[in-house]
Amino acid sequence: MRRAGLGLAAFAAAGALALGGAVLAVGAIESSAERSITQRLGVAGFDWVTVRADGLTVTLTGTAQDEPQRFRALSLAAETVDSARLIDAMDVDAADALAPPRFSLEILRNGNGVSLIGLVPADAGRGAIRARIRALTDGGPVTDMLETADHPAPEGWEDAVAFGLDALGRLERSKISIAADRVAVTATAESRDAQRLLEAELARTAPQGMALALDISAPRPVITPFALRFVIDDRGARFDSCAADTEEARARILAAGVAAGATGQIGCTLALGVPSPEWARAVEAGLAALGALGAGTLTFADADVTLNVPHDVDEGAFDAATARLQAALPEVFSLAAAQLPAPVEDTPVTQAARFTATLDDNGTVILGGPVGDGTSRAAVQALARARFGSAAVQSALRLDDGMPDGWPRRVMAGLEGLAGLHDGRVEVSAEALRITGRTGDREAPEIVARLLADKLGSGAAFDIAIRYDETLDPVAMAPTPERCIAQVQGILAEEKITFRPGAARIEGAAAETLDAIADVLRECGALPLEIAGHTDSQGRAEMNLALSQRRADAVRDGLAQRRVLVGEAVAVGYGQVRPIADNTTATGREANRRIEITLRTPPATVRPRDPEAEAGLEIPVTDAADDTPRPAPRP
Structure with a gap:
């Protein structure tokens, strides 16, 4: 029995020893696998993976940024141990909530109808x-190629x-x-005036x-x-009228004008009808000649060039310049006229040799002076x-058979020029024609100058002093x-x-005031x-x-009843x-009993910021109110 017991003990000890060795061996294999895979993943930048070996199996945990990253980590681990031993317990980062789609609508309008895309x-x-x-x-017809989300x-x-559709209603092409957050409008207007009005109206709304x-x-x-x-x-030096056929030509002409002495804001109209592609070169030559003389008038009418200078310009300099x-x-262009007038004695212009036409703020025109015979009058x-309209004309014209040749043509050319102004005056004498006045059209001086040159000839003497008035x-x-806000x-x-x-x-007078505001x-x-009510204490x-x-x-509702758009207005007490x-x-x-009307936000980005945008309007009222925390605005 004793021997049998010792044998069993020896056998048990041997088994335990063998089991311990096996456990140690497995542990060594696990540690080796963990170290090898962790090292390989770390070198590749996958340090977010945690490796745990359990016997012959290796479990990978962690959160990958996306599916390709998870797959790459698994592939790298399989290069170290058999893929059958790998357990993929990695997660993929839950995708962010799907970004909202970029909604857009493109509207194309032409003579064939309207197309919708987006x-x-x-x-x-x-x-x-x-x-x-x-x-x-x-x-x-409306062609609908829209998709929805x-x-x-x-x-x-x-x-x-809503704004884009309103713009569409104004623009046929x-x-x-x-x-x-953005609307882009590309369109063609019928005229330059229509273009300016459209731009102002769209920017305003x-x-x-x-x-x-x-x-x-x-x-x-x-x-x-x-x-x-x-x-x-x-x-000073100035363009009375200027036209160019290309952007490059305009830049060259304006630069030559500055070299000849022009200052300030200078404009030049891009137009059709140029007589030659060499227009800019011809004008540059003419401006250089006039700039060298220092006084006079240079006129181009198609390919005809006229150079007029005062009588006191040096004759030798004039001859050299011409x-x-x-x-x-360039070819095609010709110096049609170059005049150096002889000195004349200053003599007063008699009343008999002067025609005048005066246009006032109200549109009334008063004609005075000689016009020749009855047919001319x-x-x-x-x-x-x-x-100007029949009712607006008051005539004090008189007949005089002694008027110079071409007098009626000069008078009527002056009236044509005056018609383009808000108010002004025309004076026609034997020596000159002069138009002065105000206008709300920046291009009016150029238009008048072009009209006079056309009616009287490129070499005619005339003077215009037309002032642009923004109001x-x-x-x-x-x-x-x-x-x-300022008007209110x-x-x-x-x-x-x-x-x-x-x-x-x-009610009463208050209603009349609100009528005017509306x-x-x-x-x-x-x-x-923001329509804000304020009170005293x-x-x-x-x-x-x-x-x-x-x-x-009450003020907001009163404005709405008077057809004022108050959809963006809030009332606050x-x-x-x-x-x-x-x-x-x-x-x-x-003073504290008042209603204030203010703009709640700065102007739209297409308009320059005006410091007065924050100005409030005070509407004093007759009795009291009191103190309380501010309530939420009511739409």
Whole structure:
């Protein structure tokens, strides 16, 4: 028995020893596998993988950025141990919530109809877009190539689409690209004036905060004759009219004008009708000649060139300049006339040798002076009535058979020029024709100069002193948020809106004032206004807060009833929390009882920032309100 027990013990010890060795061997294999795989993955940059060996199996855990990264880590581990031993317990980072689609709408309109291309929200009224376009185009064909996505419309999308469709209604040939934060309009206008008006109107009505890109072109005018006139006199050097056929030609001509002494803002119209591709070179030569002489007038009418200078210009310098000019002019161009007049004695111009026509602010025209015979007088009067209206013309013309040749033509040319101004005066004498006045068209001086040169001949002597006045320019003075606010402020400075004590009803004189305000705001489109009610510190806070809110609501509702677009306006009652004067005095309390109208946000990015945009409008009221925390605005 003793021997048997010792044998069993020996056997057990041997088994235990063998088991321990096996465990140690497996542990060694596990450690080796873990180290090898971890090292290999680490070298490859996969340090996010955790390797755990358990017997002959190796488990990989961790979170891969994406599926390709997980697969690559698994492949690298399989290069170290048999892939059958690998257990892939790695996760792949859950993809971020799908980014919202980039919604966009592109509208193409031409004579064949309207085409729609893009991706729009499924619930954003695709059918309504088509219906609106058909209404804008009088039922014209609409080709719908839109796709939809079942995702909410992004902020600003509806406003951008509404603005884009409104622009489409104004433009018969256009491409309008719409995104939630940007609208791009590419179109062609009928004329330069139409282009300026469209740009101003679209900029004015663009939603606040939305980027607006405008590319509206106008067809180049056809100028016949293709003309240019440059003058150097006691008023300085200037272009009375300037035309060029290309951007490069315009740049060269303007540079030559500056070299001849022109200063300030200089313009030159790009137009069709140039007599030669060498127009710019010809003009450069003419401007160089006149600049060297220092005084006179250079006129181009198609290929005919005229150089007139005062009598006191040195004759030798004049001859040298004209010789250089003749040699420098390209083919086709010719120096049709170059005159150095003989000195004349200054003599007073008699009344008998002077015709005048005066146009006032009201459009009334007074004609005076000699016109020749009865036929000439009838022709002058008929022209004046055709240009200014029969009721606006007052005639004091007289007959005089001793007028110089061409007198009626000069008089009528002067009237044609005057018709392009807001107000002004024409003076015609035996020696010259002069037009002075104001205009709201920046191009009017050039147009008048071109007209006179055409009517009287390129060598005719005339002078124009036409001043551009921004206040007469319908484009420059188009309503802007700042200008609208300023106009309303002027109304309120003259007549205040008042309420009966404890009431919020607008009536009597207050209603008339609101009528005047509405007349202004209707021309301004939807503005992001805050209509705020304020009170003095008398009375209970809760009651006065409610009163200030009701009064602000009453002003907003009153504007809406008067067809003012108030969709972007909010009404807020502040009570007494924002006093502007001392509440302990009657005068201060009266000042604190007010309604203010302000712009809630800066102007749209397509317009320059105006510091007056933050200016408020105060509408004093007649009784009290009180102190309370600010409530949420009511739409």
